[in-house]
Amino acid sequence: MCLATSSMCRSMARIRLRFDDLEIEFVDRGRAIEQVYEFAEKGTRFPVVVFGPEGCGKTAWLLQAVEILKEMGYSVIYFNPLRRRFEAEVGIESIRHMILDRLKQVSTEYGFAKLIWLVIDIAIEVLKHGRKRLAVVVDDAFQYLSAKEAAAIVKGLLELIEHPEESYERIVAIAATSEGLSRYEIGRHLWAWIRPMWNMPREGFEELYEKVPGPKPSFDEVWRLTGGNPRTLSMLYRAMWGVDGVVEDITRSRGVTRDFVRRWMQYLADIVDDPDALMEKDVPEELKHALIEKNLIVYDLYSRNPELWVDEPPPEKDPELGIGKYIAWQTPLHREAVRRALAQS
Ligand SMILES: Nc1ncnc2c1ncn2[C@@H]1O[C@H](COP(=O)(O)OP(=O)(O)OP(=O)(O)O)[C@@H](O)[C@H]1O
Ligand SMILES: [Mg+2]
Known part of the structure; x- marks a missing residue:
C-alpha cells in the first residue's frame, strides 16, 4: 500500500x-x-x-x-x-x-x-x-x-x-x-x-507506436490513419499495415451497408468533409441516431475544458482526423469506411 x-x-x-x-x-x-x-x-x-x-x-x-x-x-x-x-x-x-x-x-x-x-x-x-x-x-x-x-x-x-x-x-x-x-x-x-475519454494524444501514441515491432509506415502516416486509437493501431499491425482490409472490417462491423449509404447520401458527403455538418438543421434525427448507434461518430463533444475529460481532450478541431468542434468521427478510418462506401454507391 x-x-x-x-x-x-x-x-x-x-x-x-x-x-x-x-x-x-x-x-x-x-x-x-x-x-x-x-x-x-x-x-x-x-x-x-x-x-x-x-x-x-x-x-x-x-x-x-x-x-x-x-x-x-x-x-x-x-x-x-x-x-x-x-x-x-x-x-x-x-x-x-x-x-x-x-x-x-x-x-x-x-x-x-x-x-x-x-x-x-x-x-x-x-x-x-x-x-x-x-x-x-x-x-x-x-x-x-x-x-x-x-x-x-x-x-x-x-x-x-x-x-x-x-x-x-x-x-x-x-x-x-x-x-x-x-x-x-x-x-x-x-x-x-x-x-x-478521447484517443491517445500524439506523443503518448508515438510511444506505443515505437513498441510495435517490425517494418511499419512512418509515424505521421499511422497517426493520420488512426488518430491515436490504439485498437486501430493493433488492427493495422495485424493486417501488416494493409489499410484496405482494416477499412473493410470497420465497414462490415459498423454496418456501413450500401442501403444505409444510399439512403443518406445527400447528407453523408458533407459529414465526411466536416462532421459538424451533422448539426445542420435539416439533417434528420434518424441519421444522427444511426451514426451514434453504429459507433461511427461521437456526438455532442464536450468543450475542451480538461476538467470535463478523462486524460487530454482532443484538439478543438482537426479536419484531417475528422474531429469537429461538436462532433467527431471515432477514428479517421471510420470516416474512410463511409467515404469509400459513398464512392462505390
Ligand atoms: N495506454 C495504453 N498502453 C498500451 N496499450 C494500450 C493502451 N490503451 C489501450 N491499449 C491497447 O489497445 C487496445 C484497445 O484498448 P482497450 O480495449 O482498452 O479499448 P476500449 O476503449 O476499452 O475499447 P472498447 O470500446 O471496445 O471497450 C488493447 O489491445 C489495449 O491493450
Ligand atoms: Mg473496453
Missing part, C-alpha cells in the same frame, strides 16, 4: 496488456493516471461514467486504475462481462465464495452480464465487513443492458455513495462504456459525472 503523499506514489507499476499477439506495457495517459490518484485521494462524489471511441483505451486505463486503487489501500470490485471477469479483491472468503457460486450458475454471455446487479450487493457486503475504502470498477457492461438498466446501475452506485448502510472513508465508482446511446439516458439524471 502506498502510504506516502500522492506525488510520491506516482511510480506505479505499469500493467502489461495484450496487443494483438504482443504484450505491451501500459503507456502514457499521464493525466488520466493523475485523475485516478485524485479519485483515490478524495473518493468520487458521483459515479464516474466514462465514454469514448471504441478501442480508445478505456479498458486499459481501468485495468491500470485497479492496480493503483489497490496500491492505495482500496478493496476493489471489478466487473467486466466482455472479459468474463468478476473479481472482488477484498480479502473476505465468504464474498469470494458468493461470487464463485454465482459464476458457476451462468453459462451465457448474457447471463454473465446480468451479474452486474450482484456488484452492488457485493459492495454493500464489503462495507458491512468493515472495509473503509471501496472501489467499484465496471467495464463494458452497458452494451448488454437497456439504457434504462444502465441508468439504474449508475443510480445504485450513487445510492451506495450517498446512503450507505455502513460508514466508510472513501468510495470510488467508475464505469466505462463505448455504447454511445446509454450516455444519454444516464445523462438525463444528475446521477453521475459523465466524462469522455
Whole structure:
C-alpha cells in the first residue's frame, strides 16, 4: 500500500496488456493516471461514467486504475462481462465464495452480464465487513443492458455513495462504456459525472507506436490513419499495415451497408468533409441516431475544458482526423469506411 503523499506514489507499476499477439506495457495517459490518484485521494462524489471511441483505451486505463486503487489501500470490485471477469479483491472468503457460486450458475454471455446487479450487493457486503475504502470498477457492461438498466446501475452506485448502510472513508465508482446511446439516458439524471475519454494524444501514441515491432509506415502516416486509437493501431499491425482490409472490417462491423449509404447520401458527403455538418438543421434525427448507434461518430463533444475529460481532450478541431468542434468521427478510418462506401454507391 502506498502510504506516502500522492506525488510520491506516482511510480506505479505499469500493467502489461495484450496487443494483438504482443504484450505491451501500459503507456502514457499521464493525466488520466493523475485523475485516478485524485479519485483515490478524495473518493468520487458521483459515479464516474466514462465514454469514448471504441478501442480508445478505456479498458486499459481501468485495468491500470485497479492496480493503483489497490496500491492505495482500496478493496476493489471489478466487473467486466466482455472479459468474463468478476473479481472482488477484498480479502473476505465468504464474498469470494458468493461470487464463485454465482459464476458457476451462468453459462451465457448474457447471463454473465446480468451479474452486474450482484456488484452492488457485493459492495454493500464489503462495507458491512468493515472495509473503509471501496472501489467499484465496471467495464463494458452497458452494451448488454437497456439504457434504462444502465441508468439504474449508475443510480445504485450513487445510492451506495450517498446512503450507505455502513460508514466508510472513501468510495470510488467508475464505469466505462463505448455504447454511445446509454450516455444519454444516464445523462438525463444528475446521477453521475459523465466524462469522455478521447484517443491517445500524439506523443503518448508515438510511444506505443515505437513498441510495435517490425517494418511499419512512418509515424505521421499511422497517426493520420488512426488518430491515436490504439485498437486501430493493433488492427493495422495485424493486417501488416494493409489499410484496405482494416477499412473493410470497420465497414462490415459498423454496418456501413450500401442501403444505409444510399439512403443518406445527400447528407453523408458533407459529414465526411466536416462532421459538424451533422448539426445542420435539416439533417434528420434518424441519421444522427444511426451514426451514434453504429459507433461511427461521437456526438455532442464536450468543450475542451480538461476538467470535463478523462486524460487530454482532443484538439478543438482537426479536419484531417475528422474531429469537429461538436462532433467527431471515432477514428479517421471510420470516416474512410463511409467515404469509400459513398464512392462505390
Ligand atoms: N495506454 C495504453 N498502453 C498500451 N496499450 C494500450 C493502451 N490503451 C489501450 N491499449 C491497447 O489497445 C487496445 C484497445 O484498448 P482497450 O480495449 O482498452 O479499448 P476500449 O476503449 O476499452 O475499447 P472498447 O470500446 O471496445 O471497450 C488493447 O489491445 C489495449 O491493450
Ligand atoms: Mg473496453
